[in-house]
Amino acid sequence: MKSPFRTKLPGGWPEDAPPRSILYSLPPYGCSGDDREHLGSYIARLSNAHDMARWTLTNRIIGPAAEELFGVSSDRMARDIGRADYSVKVTSATEQAYQWAHTLNRLTLRTNLQLCTLLPLKELVSPFLLLSDRRRFCPSCYRDDVQKERDCYDRLLWSIDAVAACPLHRLKLVNLPKLKRRPMVFGPADEVTSTIKLTESAELLPASDYEVASARLIAELLDDSVVFPDAGYSASAQSAFLTHAVDTLFNGKSARFAAHLRVNKSQVHGWVKGKIQMCLPRLALVAYCCGCAIADILLGNKVMLSLRPAPQCQDRRLIASGGEGAKRPRDELRKELYELMRDGRIRNATEAAKCLAVSSKFLRENFPREQALLVQSGRELVKSGRKEAMDVFDQIYLSEHKALCDAGVYPARRRVIERMRGKVKSLGRRKNAERAQRKAHAETGVIIARGREPERLFLPRRPSCGQTEEKV
Ligand SMILES: [Zn+2]
Numbered sequence: 001m002k003s004p005f006r007t008k009l010p011g012g013w014p015e016d017a018p019p020r021s022i023l024y025s026l027p028p029y030g031c032s033g034d035d036r037e038h039l040g041s042y043i044a045r046l047s048n049a050h051d052m053a054r055w056t057l058t059n060r061i062i063g064p065a066a067e068e069l070f071g072v073s074s075d076r077m078a079r080d081i082g083r084a085d086y087s088v089k090v091t092s093a094t095e096q097a098y099q100w101a102h103t104l105n106r107l108t109l110r111t112n113l114q115l116c117t118l119l120p121l122k123e124l125v126s127p128f129l130l131l132s133d134r135r136r137f138c139p140s141c142y143r144d145d146v147q148k149e150r151d152c153y154d155r156l157l158w159s160i161d162a163v164a165a166c167p168l169h170r171l172k173l174v175n176l177p178k179l180k181r182r183p184m185v186f187g188p189a190d191e192v193t194s195t196i197k198l199t200e201s202a203e204l205l206p207a208s209d210y211e212v213a214s215a216r217l218i219a220e221l222l223d224d225s226v227v228f229p230d231a232g233y234s235a236s237a238q239s240a241f242l243t244h245a246v247d248t249l250f251n252g253k254s255a256r257f258a259a260h261l262r263v264n265k266s267q268v269h270g271w272v273k274g275k276i277q278m279c280l281p282r283l284a285l286v287a288y289c290c291g292c293a294i295a296d297i298l299l300g301n302k303v304m305l306s307l308r309p310a311p312q313c314q315d316r317r318l319i320a321s322g323g324e325g326a327k328r329p330r331d332e333l334r335k336e337l338y339e340l341m342r343d344g345r346i347r348n349a350t351e352a353a354k355c356l357a358v359s360s361k362f363l364r365e366n367f368p369r370e371q372a373l374l375v376q377s378g379r380e381l382v383k384s385g386r387k388e389a390m391d392v393f394d395q396i397y398l399s400e401h402k403a404l405c406d407a408g409v410y411p412a413r414r415r416v417i418e419r420m421r422g423k424v425k426s427l428g429r430r431k432n433a434e435r436a437q438r439k440a441h442a443e444t445g446v447i448i449a450r451g452r453e454p455e456r457l458f459l460p461r462r463p464s465c466g467q468t469e470e471k472v
Helices: 039-049 053-071 074-081 086-091 093-107 139-147 189-203 207-228 234-250 254-261 265-272 280-291 294-299 330-343 351-358 359-366 368-406 413-420 428-445 465-471
Strands: none
Touching: 039 086, 039 093, 053 074, 053 093, 053 368, 074 086, 074 093, 086 093, 139 189, 207 280, 207 294, 234 254, 234 265, 234 280, 234 413, 254 265, 254 280, 280 294, 330 351, 330 368, 351 359, 351 368, 359 368, 368 413, 368 428, 413 428
């Protein structure tokens, strides 16, 4: 294949003319962590600028260039870009993203396209929970783009999993549905219209203070990672910062630090000792609660710290359960537990643990008999609740079934279920519908049609009471 780099100067040009870029040297949008464009979006705009499809541009120019620079197969580059989730691939912190960014740098004679990927964070932050696998956007950012008459572009910040909000507009990011294939788009104009439609239909939900603050902290980290390109993760730096935080804010007690963050004690111990690398969501949490930057934790800076309460909105699976209850005398707890059980204020073991402010494990270990009783009653309650819901479902099914019969229409399951829409909480699973159907048919005597369902309803001829008597 012909090398894209071996292009001759046009006739008559001086030999010492400055090098020309092979592709149009399109500058990426945005200048800071808040609003920098990501590489997937940049590639889409670059293809539009050349009036070529993404895949064609890769197949003809970017692929052969990457083959020459990095020895990667041109076909693989075309495969990278052909996927619906291509922007995740080229924006990540992997070798693939490196090849994309630097090939494009050479082709456009730019030097900064790697900043449109998560490569600057590669050495600093653990890849765990780093990149979001969903495409997300802030409707107000898109609206700004339209107002300022530039292309709507995706920000690098939105591709980070721990970011849930736009720090500029204080709005929750909106998820785009996962697509195996991209919808058919006929040229850039069509893409703009579909983006505007998307923006108009998106709901504007205000983000919580923590979501905004953590997004801002991560945006600052993106900026800081550019300033310190050689900085990498070091267990001793993380350990130095955390020891400083525990000493200045919690009198040297890491357990109190863990309780403040609502994180498991042993996990915090692992961080402080430098045995566990903190993931990005945790870094943002600690920086938020200590009033510092994420870079301070990573570089081990002993900065002035201020205590801020941990947010309530943390992922339920990440926070330590339990609470202050475990510190109270056992007899007092037992008495309260009996009262709760006697008054019927708790229905299962989980509710009991929550009322006593202890963890489920604590309840099981200290009050095994009571816990077993509560588990049993909880199970029975769930069972009876299910039975009740089943009966209600069957009754409504039967009444709709009868209504169709009265109208002379065959009560096919599909028709009955359609009429039940809005009358029941959930249309349930297929097996529930089948059970209700069998019961309804048994009750009304209508025979279940196999295969093609009849248009009209033929009720089975049943001898009336009078006829029977005559025969007898
Ligand atoms: Zn925004």
